[in-house]
Amino acid sequence: MFQSLLNLKYSWQQSTKDDINNKELVDAAISILGFSIKNLPSEKKKEIIQQIYSRTIWLTYRKNFPQILNSQQTTDAGWGCMLRSGQMIWAQILRVHIRQKKQHSKDYQYKLLCAFSDDDDDEHKKMFTDNLKFCLSPYSLQKIEAISQIKFSKKPCQWYSPDQILNALELLHQQKQLEGSEDLKISISDSIFYDKLYSEMYGLNQDCEHIVNEIKQDKTKEISKICNICEKKQPKALAIFLQTRIGLDEINKEYLPFLNELIDLPQFQGIIGGKDDKAYYILGRVNKKLIYLDPHYIQEHINRGNVVMLKDTFFCKDVKYINEETISPSIAFGFYCQNQMELDKFFNSLEQIKKNYDKEKIFCYISRITPNSYIIGIDENDVLIIQDEDI
Template identity: 30%
Template sequence: MHVNVMSSTLTYDTLRFGEFEDFPETAEPVWILGREFSALSEKDEILSDITSRLWFTYRKNFQPIEGGTGPTSDTGWGCMLRCGQMILGEALVFMHLGRDWRWVKGQQQKEEYFSILNAFIDKKDSYYSIHQIAQMGVGEGKSIGQWYGPNTVAQVLKKLSVFDSWSRLALHIAMDNTVVIEEIKRLCMPWLDFVGAASAYRGAEGGRELNGCVGGACALGVEDTVLWKPLVLLIPLRLGLSDINEAYIETLKQCFMLPQSLGVIGGKPNSAHYFIGYVGEELIYLDPHTTQPAVEPSDDGQVPDDTYHCQHPPCRMHIRELDPSIAVGFFCRTEDDFDDWCMRIRKLSGSREGLPMFELVDSQPSHFTSSDVLNLTPDFSDSDRLERFFDSEDEEFEILSL
């Protein structure tokens, strides 16, 4: 069954360049995904950075979803799905191209760039296409054409990332407003689980060194050069009831200042945006509510890419207009990056500039009866438990309060 939610609030088109205001003349710093800019002297750099972010919007005339019987456009229902693509797309850019990479119109790009774009092209065989996200959601109770919340799209992207053999991401979703360091390290360093077995293997071999590998991991098929799977950390949160609790505003701003920042997916009720930074009391975001024709890559994998980069002044909205249901994202390429992130989060938690949005703990709290609650595996079998955690708009979602 298809759920049509093509309401007037979801079908507006933002590709009318006259509606965008130029960036404000302000002495306040501009923060974009961990980088600081001056609005007075670095406007070109700000626009270049924003234009270089991957911009995924509504598309039309793509291959039908559901094998020829489903929709050929996601206009009106796919905005949160597109925001999920954007936050994950940035993780892939940071991983394969680096934070300093810039897109310049007409300039030849690296092969890795087109590999990233092809992972999101609107075709059923792309890793993170609208087809894959929508159809994966069906198995979790979301009909094609039904609107997702931030937590829903995070859970679906986690399942899809398992099949991405190129990037080999470790995508972790921290539930119950709690980030458990032990869980993440086990996910990103799976070779640690082999240490005990490797020690026994080495003992059986008479204590012989096994190919110079750490803990005998190589003997078990794990190379010693791969000690950390790049981490995408998504933290679904609800920062109030109908409006964002002002006690969290400064803490939310601080997230955009961290070098590991991937931004925030959220928005207004039934209207999703991808927030990449802030200036003063305004959030800077990419808006998926523009319907563009689907793009077909060439035989050699090249993609006409102009429409995947927003080339007008950035959208802005007052931070107090933000819907309280969000998901905050971070990317840690290495273990050192993650340790640095933990240090920064603990420092923020100890400051008096705002209430912490989530808790960082070393090991699993005793009230968590299953590690799966923190890090759902690809094969979901407990549908009742899934229903509790899958929707950020669910009334059972834990509310943060004073």
């Protein structure tokens, strides 16, 4: 009964008319998954949004899959929306990464969809024996639940926060990479520090002294030429996740211009967040309306045997929008940098954007090198006063 009511509500929402009209699209700032759409007729803009949206992998609640570890649950309806949103942003980055290599197999989409299938033949039990070599569904809901119980002592079938789902996906990716993503690394932080990202890309020590010293000597030095002393390893692509809050109980509207500029970056691959305890995968924006995929729809479970037959259940045609002022303050951004050139462009863009705002209107720390912090005292309310090194 609950599932029927939920799907009925979702179907009604899906059948409502598109709330973006042609007049709004005329001079609209439109960005979706790293693409900027402008200087086109309104109908063409709408068509491109539709094309990108309907080709993005959509992951929703599922039912009738094998029982989740240490529980009787055979559906994630009612609690798995952040988990599904996390799967969507990770599926999108994997899709972009594999396609950009231009050496992907013809069945790469099938393998990608299988990687997130729910009925994974009890493969999650192999995590207890460290034997995932032949795993074909490395990011299934069952494995996310199992790794979260093992590593984070998370109880079965609880709601996830953005940082919890991202950390679970990172651990699963470390254990078993999908074919074609062996050279992709995940970076999760609440700040953007170039030296940290650079070091992660090249597999260097995070506190590489050459990077730090050269930046201190010349803050204007071209960042692509910073570390020419270190013996560089083969660089990896980076999936950069920035987890942050843009307010306390509700969003701080002063943060929204900065948020929109991050959405406009070509490296942008989405936001996981939501509204009223409902998590969504946000793909971009049309002016002040956010484009999103909604996981709150219950579909039959997927296994590797029926992925082809049920392929259409992974894609949504009806574009949905939400007012940016109504989203919840706890969110996580996803960015993708294929190589050092892209990382440099990404950070250079952030530095330029940062110049346009006062500190109180920026919700994350951006710096070329990781600052040193130290305690300088305690105030009258017994709160620690922390001084950051000015770089």
